[in-house]
Amino acid sequence: MQTARVELPPKLIPVFSGEADVRGAYGGRGSGKTRSFAKMTAVRAYIWEMAGREGIILCGRQFMNSLEDSSLEEVKAAIRSEPWLEPHFDIGEKYIRTASGRISYSFSGLDRNVDSIKSKSRILLCWVDEAEPVTDAAWTKLIPTLREDDSELWVTWNPESRKSATHKRFRLGTDPRYKVVEINYQDNPRFPAVLERQRQRDFIERPHQYAHIWDGDFVTVIEGAYFAEALNKAKFDGRxxxxxxxxxxxxxxxxxxxxxxxxxxxxxxxxxxxxxxxxxxxxxxxxxxxxxxxxxxxxxxxxxxxxxxxxxxxxxxxxxxxxxxxxxxxxxxxxxxxxxxxxxxxxxxxxxxxxxxxxxxxxxxxxxxxxxxxxxxxxxxxxxxxxxxxxxxxxxxxxxxxxxxxxxxxxxxxxxxxxxxxxxxxxxxxxx
Structure with missing residues (x-):
């Protein structure tokens, strides 16, 4: 048996370890959460392919008018970043599936198509990216569609409001089968230099947005706020x-x-x-x-x-x-x-x-x-x-x-x- 090496930010290793009904991560830009979750969907597809299983990996977002708004390209890039993984996939312009075709990806917008998701059979995994705006009604309809004994829901988002349904359901949830962590740029050992330059510029030029964009904070300051820069400095200084x-x-x-x-x-x-x-x-x-x-x-x-x-x-x-x-x-x-x-x-x-x-x-x-x-x-x-x-x-x-x-x-x-x-x-x- 060959062992494949999958690199993840250390904070995400416990998220993908053991059994869970929900796995998730929230935080700011540059954390590596989206690419990591995209990669792990492909790892799961490979495992199921090797086990001879059949089913769908559903990738959802609240708003998706076309495939350009979906996670399609993110998943393609994640597969191609792992040389051992790519040969096991058939990747087309508008589709991804395993080489045998037993495991295929489906992409859907929840705002318009959540009812149609009910008709999809054998959803082994549903990953909802950019999940902050997903409504409670959408979650209520989506979750029961995961009917396999080992079906899982994966959720990634950048927080905006404490009142959001995503925050209340997954961040405040106490279910031991929910494995959800906060992850930010500091937790990404491969945080790229170009993003570091952007981060430093935002710290100086956009203090009212900085904490939300980079530290995964809620949107608590707006443009023109009198104390935006002072609050960000207080947080940065540990005050x-x-x-x-x-x-x-x-x-x-x-x-x-x-x-x-x-x-x-x-x-x-x-x-x-x-x-x-x-x-x-x-x-x-x-x-x-x-x-x-x-x-x-x-x-x-x-x-x-x-x-x-x-x-x-x-x-x-x-x-x-x-x-x-x-x-x-x-x-x-x-x-x-x-x-x-x-x-x-x-x-x-x-x-x-x-x-x-x-x-x-x-x-x-x-x-x-x-x-x-x-x-x-x-x-x-x-x-x-x-x-x-x-x-x-x-x-x-x-x-x-x-x-x-x-x-x-x-x-x-x-x-x-x-x-x-x-x-x-x-x-x-x-x-x-």
Whole structure:
């Protein structure tokens, strides 16, 4: 018996080891996941060919108007990259099959043809590439078509949204027969030099897209976002991760005032500590239409009690709520919290908060697990544009602006510690 050597990125070896119902990989550009999965479909076809089996390898994508939109060329290139594998295949302009014809490839778009897939017999393997936009309805129809005892579903995608059906079904799934890993360019030992040059250019020229394209992050920043570059730099520097609180330091809650009622703006709090020259951002809270008692309950439930936490409000924190006829300043003080109201910064206050945030961002550390929603908002917060005159109109007021305003308030409130000086250096010396 001859043994063939198949090269894979090390992270994918466990994915293709042992039994599984689903094998998958998600991540950014240059990881080698697509080429690796294409190659392994051919390896499986060869194994089944040698075993005398018959069946179909179905390669699907959500959108496929023609074979040019399919994985056909990717599979051809993967087969031709392995000299030992190519002789076992019959490769035509519009088809791929094993030399005997017992195993053949089929290519299909799920958006239009998922119902017709039901009629395909003996699907041994279905590989769905670029699977991010596949709908839950499509997955629900596709999966039952894999009826062989050892049929498998393979899934590869570049994440975009936490709300996607693909993310929820395969990345959040806990089934032990799902073997799914994250893989990025750093995990590819054959990451090509041309892609490395592209990566470096994107890091400089497209900071709002970089994390999504290369690190497999969700789309959390858009073109023109004020803090896109700063967030990418924070991640690159390792300032987004596990950030423990200092038990001896005060917690500070920085607030953007919302309101009560179904149509009210969101109420936001960032929890931070100022530790030396660092701003440690530990938590983020956002609620819509809830009363002040709900916000105080959240603070207490997280351990941000009056003896350990101070509240910082914008200037409108002194304003009476139209429903409950009480100010947030008064309510928090009644709950025994120490409250500071930052005065109105006047005209251009939003821009001042943005500039303060940009100035202090290099000193900011985020606790990753509890600040995701807030960081998503910072990555989205952007300039409103007048496309006809090509001018900026100031920050866009949307879902992201409340978290961004509270974050800016924190940066306005922060004062870096003054460097200590040695008194003796400045003492006059009396000379006799």
């Amino acid at each position: 987004i991760g596990r950030v423990p609180p200092d038990p001896l330091m005060t917690y500070r809650a920085f607030v953007d005032i919302g309101g009560t009622g179904r149509l009210a703006d969101n109420f936001v709090m960032w929890i931070a500590q100022f530790v030396g020259k660092e701003i440690r951002v530990l938590d983020h809270y956002e609620a819509q239409g809830q009363d002040a008692a709900t916000h105080v309950h959240w603070l207490r439930s997280r351990g941000y009690t009056p003896d350990r936490c101070q509240i910082w409000l914008p200037h409108d924190g002194e304003k009476q709520d139209s429903v409950f006829d009480a100010s947030y300043q008064g309510y928090f003080r009644k709950a025994d919290y120490r409250v500071t109201v930052i005065p109105n910064q006047g005209k251009g206050a939003a821009k001042k908060r943005i500039e303060a945030a940009r100035q202090h961002f290099p000193a900011i550390w985020f606790h990753e697990a509890t600040t995701q929603g807030g960081r998503d908002a910072l990555g989205w917060y952007h300039e409103k544009k007048d496309d006809h005159r090509d001018i900026g109109l100031g920050p866009e007021h949307d879902w992201s602006s409340h978290s961004a305003d509270a974050f800016g308030l924190m940066c306005v409130a922060y004062t870096p510690p003054k460097p200590k000086t040695d008194d003796w250096k400045f003492k006059a010396i009396k000379v006799a």
